[in-house]
């Protein structure tokens with residue numbers, strides 16, 4: 462017996478060149494390296510160059526994922542770009558990626574679930590691939606949060622960074638065994654009662670402006686670990702796996718304390734946690750594929766490893782996925 466699964470064939474990333482350190486920030490707002498490191502684990506983040514677009518970073522990450530998978534862009538028939546910082550209100554930045562890659566078939570669209578965008582993107586592409594409608598997809602997370610930050614607000618501007626990560630997914634018939642590769646289970650949640658805890662104070666139908674990110678950090682923090690562990694438990698229940706079976710925990714990178722707290726509550730050993738928040742800050746929808754690319758570059762992940770992705774962010778939205786590499 463076989464089952465149709467979405468298998469990750471490659472992963473790639475792109476980071477803008479400019480590094481912004483905590484010391485740099487301490488010269489702009491009333492903060493310190495000590496405060497930022499202690500509260501978040503962040504040491505530095507990358508900032509997009511003037512004029513550098515989300516779609517350009519997404520295209521760079523997509524090219525790197527295609528090279529890793531040894532595939533030509535022409536074989537892609539679906540592009541899902543998770544972003545809250547698109548180039549324009551419309552068209553979707555995904556169609557710019559499609560055009561930049563020279564692809565003229567299939568479909569490309571943006572998906573907006575803030576920091577959970579990559580997990581939402583995986584779930585969406587997985588469903589479309591499993592339905593038989595498409596055969597090979599790029600799922601990309603790309604953000605230029607530096608453009609929506611209030612650089613005078615020390616409670617938010619120290620937390621975020623820019624970057625992009627991408628995976629190539631292919632629909633494959635896999636044997637129905639525990640060892641079979643691909644996305645095993647994805648679980649998505651949202652609860653709009655929390656929409657004012659983390660939001661942007663502008664938009665096309667409200668103010669007609671782009672707006673700035675606003676967050677009640679303590680409130681987000683208060684809910685994060687419980688929401689994350691809850692949806693991860695859904696993934697464990699659906700698959701029969703436990704924390705002991707997980708080889709690599711690749712969480713959304715918002716705050717080292719949230720990552721470590723979630724791993725601790727789930728019973729995942731610290732050595733299995735992939736952490737990039739120290740170097741990238743919170744890159745929203747880009748953080749999971751950036752962390753995955755980082756772990757792959759360090760040759761930490763082997764074929765057959767069980768990966769756990771999770772994310773939580775604005776909305777609130779949250780989600781988790783179990784993937785056999």
Ligand code: UT7
Pocket residue numbers: 491492493496497500501576615616617619659677678679680681682685714715716719743745773774775
């Ligand atoms: O991707 C998902 C979205 N975001 C998140 O997951 C973020 C979730 N929240 C957090 O990570 C944390 O709540 C923060 C890192 C944002 C803040 O840490 P905290 O331990 O919750 O600090 P706090 O908000 O309770 O603030 C403590 C103090 C405050 O001063 P008072 O009121 O106690 O006098 C802040 O004004 O720290 C002050 N503060 C700062 N001080 C120096 C806030 N930002 C800064 C700063 N530098 N950058």
